[in-house]
Amino acid sequence: MSDSTDDPTLFAAEYALGCLDLADMREAEAQAARDPAFAAEIVNWQARLGALHMLVPPVTPPAILWSRLALATGIGKPARPSGRAFWQASTAGSLAIAASLALFAFLPRPPGQPTEPARFAAALSPLATPAKFMAEARPDGAIAITSLDGAPAPSGRAYQLWALPQGAAVPVSLGLLTPGTQVVTPPARASAQEQLLVSDEPAGGSTTGGPTGAVLFGGRLVPISPAATPGR
Amino acid sequence: MTGSIALGGLLMGFVTANSFDRMQPDAAPPRLTVVSDAAGSKTAQLLVQCAQADAKAFRQLYELCSAKLYGVALRITRNPALASDAVHDAMLQVWRNADRYSPDRGSADGWLVSLVRYRALDMIRKHGRETTGVDAPEQVDEDPDALSRLVADSDGAALRNCMEDVDPARRRLIVLAFIEGLTQSEVAVRVNQPLGTVKSTIRRVLMSLRSCLEQGAKVLRS
Numbered sequence: 001m002s003d004s005t006d007d008p009t010l011f012a013a014e015y016a017l018g019c020l021d022l023a024d025m026r027e028a029e030a031q032a033a034r035d036p037a038f039a040a041e042i043v044n045w046q047a048r049l050g051a052l053h054m055l056v057p058p059v060t061p062p063a064i065l066w067s068r069l070a071l072a073t074g075i076g077k078p079a080r081p082s083g084r085a086f087w088q089a090s091t092a093g094s095l096a097i098a099a100s101l102a103l104f105a106f107l108p109r110p111p112g113q114p115t116e117p118a119r120f121a122a123a124l125s126p127l128a129t130p131a132k133f134m135a136e137a138r139p140d141g142a143i144a145i146t147s148l149d150g151a152p153a154p155s156g157r158a159y160q161l162w163a164l165p166q167g168a169a170v171p172v173s174l175g176l177l178t179p180g181t182q183v184v185t186p187p188a189r190a191s192a193q194e195q196l197l198v199s200d201e202p203a204g205g206s207t208t209g210g211p212t213g214a215v216l217f218g219g220r221l222v223p224i225s226p227a228a229t230p231g232r
Numbered sequence: 233m234t235g236s237i238a239l240g241g242l243l244m245g246f247v248t249a250n251s252f253d254r255m256q257p258d259a260a261p262p263r264l265t266v267v268s269d270a271a272g273s274k275t276a277q278l279l280v281q282c283a284q285a286d287a288k289a290f291r292q293l294y295e296l297c298s299a300k301l302y303g304v305a306l307r308i309t310r311n312p313a314l315a316s317d318a319v320h321d322a323m324l325q326v327w328r329n330a331d332r333y334s335p336d337r338g339s340a341d342g343w344l345v346s347l348v349r350y351r352a353l354d355m356i357r358k359h360g361r362e363t364t365g366v367d368a369p370e371q372v373d374e375d376p377d378a379l380s381r382l383v384a385d386s387d388g389a390a391l392r393n394c395m396e397d398v399d400p401a402r403r404r405l406i407v408l409a410f411i412e413g414l415t416q417s418e419v420a421v422r423v424n425q426p427l428g429t430v431k432s433t434i435r436r437v438l439m440s441l442r443s444c445l446e447q448g449a450k451v452l453r454s
Contacts (some may be wrong), residue, residue: 010435010438010439012437012441013435013438013442014434016346016408017406017410017434017438018308018353018410018413019409019414019415019419019434020416021357021416021417022246022357022358025354025357027354028414043437046342047342047348047443048391048442048445049391049406050238050342050346051342051388051390051391052391052406052410052411053304053342053345053349055330055411056300056304056307056411057301057303058299058300058302059299059302059306060298060302061298061299061301061302061316061319062312062316065316065320066298066350068316069294069320069324071328072320072324073287073290073324073327074288075290081321110371111264117233146312147312148313149311149312149313150312187268209353
């Protein structure tokens with residue numbers, strides 16, 4: 001327990017600064033919930049110190065973040081002059097997967113119900129197995145893939161990305177993966193149910209034209225807009 | 233089915249009752265000690281529109297602020313998935329509770345950053361900070377010109393003036409805690425000083441900043 005808890009001003013300041021451990025954070029929040037003056041003190045400190053955020057350089061978030069927000073808020077057609085639903089306008093033909101064992105499956109909004117919140121479903125995977133990569137097929141045919149933990153392949157090894165369209169027997173290399181987000185252009189436009197696979201390869205990648213090591217991660221592309229459904 | 237779903241530790245999008253919400257009393261508006269131009273900022277305007285369920289404004293707000301918010305969250309969590317979750321949860325909170333913002337609470341950007349910071353801090357305090365995640369960005373706190381970034385608005389300029397009066401070694405403790413979300417104990421390890429020394433130094437700097445900012449506000453009001 002912080003020895004500043006008996007000084008409301010200091011305690012509020014330390015909470016706003018963000019230097020308290022979890023127990024003291026919870027104590028401050030409980031105190032704020034029952035004491036409006038203490039809550040106001042925290043807000044005062046936030047206003048005093050808030051400008052410090054300007055010291056942090058901006059970092060562009062993964063594109064999938066907005067998709068998640070649009071789904072969670074049920075926003076169907078924001079900021080698009082065409083009047084079409086956002087998913088149709090911004091991600092027409094786009095597909096998303098969550099690779100590894102977590103699959104994120106988007107179902108299209110039923111036609112004629114533009115104001116109904118977005119519907120989606122998910123295949124749940126064991127919580128102990130976090131996803132490694134998130135990939136999104138863009139309307140222009142490119143695939144953006146993000147390493148979610150930012151960790152590179154083990155020393156002397158490489159992660160190689162492969163596309164395996166539905167019905168195909170031989171995967172096509174989409175290149176080596178590096179930490180962060182990278183955009184690759186597949187030789188053929190991605191299609192629904194196509195699999196993206198990541199294999200363990202020697203540094204420099206496979207030299208045989210196919211995966212030589214274990215396929216460590218995989219996921220299947222699923223549509224996230226009506227325009228991306230098969231047959232359209 | 234509507235809402236967001238947590239998947240495999242990846243898409244943890246649940247929004248819980250946030251502590252920040254609970255500490256926003258409608259009564260007793262806070263007494264500000266800095267002069268704020270919050271009401272006139274683009275962010276503040278968009279927040280007002282979001283409070284009216286304006287989806288277009290929400291999208292614009294995201295485009296305007298997401299890189300800043302993600303940068304803040306990433307610096308604290310050092311993990312892209314957790315940083316995404318922090319921004320997701322905070323923005324969802326904004327969409328649902330944008331009416332809770334008022335210029336009395338300081339700058340709109342600062343308010344948004346607060347939402348993300350508390351969410352990110354909560355995550356790393358509960359689950360620990362990733363040690364194998366993204367590499368530490370440049371040491372902004374040790375950049376001699378870092379304070380020059382604090383000029384984007386009047387809040388920043390006032391804080392910069394007061395921070396410049398603080399000894400750089402002491403100032404660093406404040407920046408480490410705010411920017412990286414380090415606890416006092418973690419700051420002590422980072423700067424290789426006794427915990428008691430770090431605690432007392434942080435408190436002295438905080439009090440001196442408050443005094444300086446209040447004096448500056450008085451000058452501006454007079």
